[in-house]
Amino acid sequence: MASLDDLKKRISSVKSTQKITKAMKMVAAAKLRRAQESAERGRPYSEKMNNIILNLSSGISDQENAPKLLSGTGDDKVHLCVVMTADRGLCGGFNSNIIKKAKAYFQKLSESGKTLKIITVGSKGYDQLKRLYQENIIENISFKDSKNANYFDADKVGKIIIEKFENKEFDVCTIFYNQFKNVITQIPQEQQIIPLKTTEEKDKSSEENYEFEPDEDEILGNLLPKNISTQIFKAMLENSASEQGSRMSAMDNATRNAGEMVDKLTIEYNRSRQAAITKELIEIISGAESL
């Protein structure tokens, strides 16, 4: 059994850990509010962008000559996966959930004999994937220096993807990120961005006859690359809200566990103190009796 001194030390160490997790929880809660707000503010842009593209693509006259970003290369041999994770840990299952989802997808790809290329955004994803997929990772991007998700960073990622697409380095591009539902639930998502999936949404788009200036093809050609960046930006916003939410609930749990542990240790400490006192009393009494 641990001595009284040891128990005391343990209690104080657990208490200081609890202080840290509590502080982290508070910080995450404050950041979460901001991240959530910016995720909500960013939504109209991506929704409108999506709408316009839908309207355009349904109005396009010549399906065969449609831009490659929309219709694909006609092949699906080489898959590019963009795995978006956080740069920091201690946020519960946030990073591992994305990785798990991505790994399941990679498995499927390799079973069907497709070539896999990976771009990781965020250092945690890179750390977890490099052991198994070192030779597949072609790029590792991290935005440790930027405080909040911003469009400029998303645009950088988007440009890299488009450049690789134009060099015919891949046929299909999928991004992985966590969608923020609420503080407790974040849903890992896979979303195909090249070629754009429009089949299911086609009937939703209105039959409005638009005037185009210049013509559809040119507008689409200009719009699609922007849409890639927009989708990435959306994923980044969702991700940062999810990261903070996930961290908040993880830290909340940790704080609660630490509290329980302190209670248990305190009871143990009190019991052994009581035991020591009783032992001493017995010694004194039996010493007096023997006289």
Added chain:
Amino acid sequence: MSEGFNIDIVNPEKSFLSKENVSEVIVPAFEGEMGILKDHIPIISFLKPGIIKVISGTEEHSFYVEDGIVEFKDNSLSILTSSIFDIKDADKKFISENITEAENELNKENLDDQKRFLLNHKVEVLKSLSIN
């Protein structure tokens, strides 16, 4: 029925401006300035660097944009842009910084005609701003 239409200007980070009952909007569309009034036919077009003028009654608001997409449908105008600022907020220093940046870009060798045209246009618009 109101006399005007709605306008929404959004950039990726937030909704920049949302206004109802606007009587006229002038946008720097790709093939020339375009004035949009109520009941315009549905249209989608690009923007080139220039000034967006939002006129509602006697009020007039001007914004500088670098690129973007306009969509007009059912009397609501959406402008998606990644770079926009209110002309009132722009100071001289900011504008001149932008001009030098664009001019530096112009001096690069491997520009295609369209890009060169856009950049030249951008410099022109920005210069006209800094004079006022």
